[in-house]
Amino acid sequence: MLITTQSLPTHTSQDSSKEPIASDPLENGWKRRAALLLTGQAFSLLGSSVVQFAIWWWIVMQTRTGSAMLMATLFAVLPQSLVAVFGGPMADRYNRKALIVLPDLIIAGVTVALSASFATGWANLSLIFVALLIRSAGSGIQEPAVQSFIPDVVPADKLLRVNSIFGVIGSANRIAAPALAAVLVNLVPLWAILLVDVTTAVIGVGFVVMIRLPMKDASMRRAPADADGTAMSEAGMRPRAEAESAGLVAVLRRTFADLKAGMAYTMRHPHLKGVVLGDALTCFIAVAPMNLTLLLMAREYEGIDLNLGFVNLTTASDKLAANELGLSVGLLLGGALMSALGPRLLRGSLARMRAIACGIAMVGITVIGLGIAPNLLAYLVIDVLNGVASAICVGPMHTVLQSESDESMTGRVFGLDTMLCTLGEPLGMLVFAPLADVIPIAWVFISGGLLTLPVAWYVLVLAGRQPASSASA
Template sequence: MTSQLSKTLKPSQVPTIKTFRQYIVIWIGQILSLLGSSIVQFTMIWWITTETQSSMYLSFAAFLGFLPQIILSPFMGVLADKFDRQKIIIYSDLLQAAVTTIIIAGLMFNFMNYTLFFIILALRSVFQTVQSPSKAAIVSSMVPKDRLSRLNGIDYLLSSIVAIAGPAFAALLLKFFTFYQILFVDLITFVFALIPLLFLSIPKLESQPKSKQKKGIRDYFSKIKAGFDLLSSNRPFMILLFTASILNLFIMPFNTLLPYYVNVTNQGTEDELAILMGALKVGLLLGSLISTLKKEWKNKTRLTYFLLTLQFIGYLILSFSPSGMYPLMSSGLFIAGLTFPILNSTIITSMQQKIPQEYQGRIFSILISISGLISPLGIILSGTLENLVGVKLLWILSASIAFLFVQCIWLFTKVSKALDGDFKLP
């Protein structure tokens, strides 16, 4: 198998305590940058909601956020396996900061319009898509295997804390500052993410001699095909990915229409939206804490089934909550949020431990594409169906169908072998 690989880690670059410590420094910078992005994301969503008062505009904005992931992710995974991952992250961060600067200038000098705003949203998503496989792949190249599970749990823990703080800070800042002034937070926190990347070294993959390397577009597609071949050799895992894709379709109405539901349906303010999002993030925080404290789960697939079932029970509680009953809505979102970190940590850790390092960039990018393949459809349908049946009925139908779908998948397929068995190589 090794002789067929175009790239592999050098023996001297096997994860050590030194590379682990370097990764922690890089990781802290990324967490600070995530805080800025969380504040800005909330601010931009609220700006679209209050400016347009339209579920269709909100859905279209979310659609533009997902579209680049679907189109570009497989190719970005090949880039992550072929080129310097550190440079990919740095350049994409710089470009993302540049488009944020354009938004600030547009709002400051009054030349911002919806078309330009949506174009910039799409560009931000493009640059995030470019760097995502590289960020995911460098973890196992710098972190020893025996620390992966604990680190992933801590990562979700801190990310959840940031996700709670972001909307809360944004709601507070909106009372004192304009939209464009708040966007400067993104640029400030970006600097904290950039500095470690400039001064610390991320292990590089060792290339074959140039005479043995394939050139051109065929090389890209052959590498993408190799990633798909690896996944297709593991049918239960493919069923799990199919399940994730379908469930993404049913989650989209909740993710897309929550600001609209608060502001338009309930005549709420940014404070109520921050409360609901805060409840979701507190659930994420607790789930992350559980992932951090629990080193290893014995039966990962049964755990996944239980958590998916619990997740849609939470969404059902949100869906059936009477208008204005924010405490009950918050409890549903808390339950749903609790499940995400444990699910993600369990699945990602299993993949990082089983998939060869030289395949991880393209595999993670394929997973992003597959799991998000139906998301744009779900986003567009969210706005369309909301106009036909209203938010509450749409939410009730989405959560109910998803709940039943999870039960059927676990009763009538072999998905139970997805995470607890060995990962076969083609």
């Protein structure tokens, strides 16, 4: 599962008309609660990532077809993007700890069944796709719950620190997981690797279950939310079945209304429009072919060894792990570069938009480079540069969305951006993956990179237009 690092709002508010409120009860023991949550999620994330890499590599090495990669992407990405639309409202309505624990347990059960099928020789692609679907849907429920649970665990002034640690855990996982997966693939069968996720899931659940939230006084408790999002008293609550039915309809209506409002608002603001559409089109055109890098490595560099001195890449799993590590290292380097130089060089909105356009162009150029790389070493160097280019895009994109959208619309703008990007990736695979089976796979990367360059130009054009800050939400 993936953990975002955005700061989250607290769930308490102060009423100036009342007497001074006592100190926040979250202050007591927050370090222990945060440590339990961070440790549990670190175990869960590592196990899930290791198994996800192992499954993907197995598919690549067994099939070597773009159609199999397409189906794997659809089952691994699409359910999460669809379920996540409703995962947020669920996190606001139901017990968040349960929404964190239950998906982990369900995914662990599915993984045990998949492991048994591999151990007995019954495993096939269909079973793997079903497992990927359930794992993806579980993440769509769990991730919003984890993000919403953080303000229940730590006080408001500690949110940035905890979210920053989550970011470090995510970055470390991107480097450790593929390396660990490569070692395990070379040593043990896949059915045994699958049990790693089961073990880490149980450990992660154990840490989360140990979290005890402090009791809040009546003034700090929220009343149950009515169908229209307003609070209502216990005496005014409707029968359970009627309330749940009306609540589901209200959630659906509110979700689609928010998407519509976010779309209309975003399209009226040139910079927001440029970021959201630029991000979505890049995911559709450039990021989708990037999901075929595993296939490119398996086809183009089979039998080609690379001795880097500190490591010798000989097996297929070694090269697939190096592919993932190269991108991860690039993302870390690009993130560090933007953290050090970005605040000084990108002070205005125009500078940020130009940086986004430049980053998208660099992504396109490096995708072309992956297709025309003359050897494995050159490929890995370009892979690192692709990660740097991606990181250059992400920071300014988030800053523009945060700084140029109205406070009441920021969530909807981010939601629209997340939805379009998440859907753009599998939709792009519907185009590029079948091509990889009928034309040389290098051509897929070259065409994807070339088509990305007009997206950069489009963002640059919108960068020169003045933001319509006066437009109403």
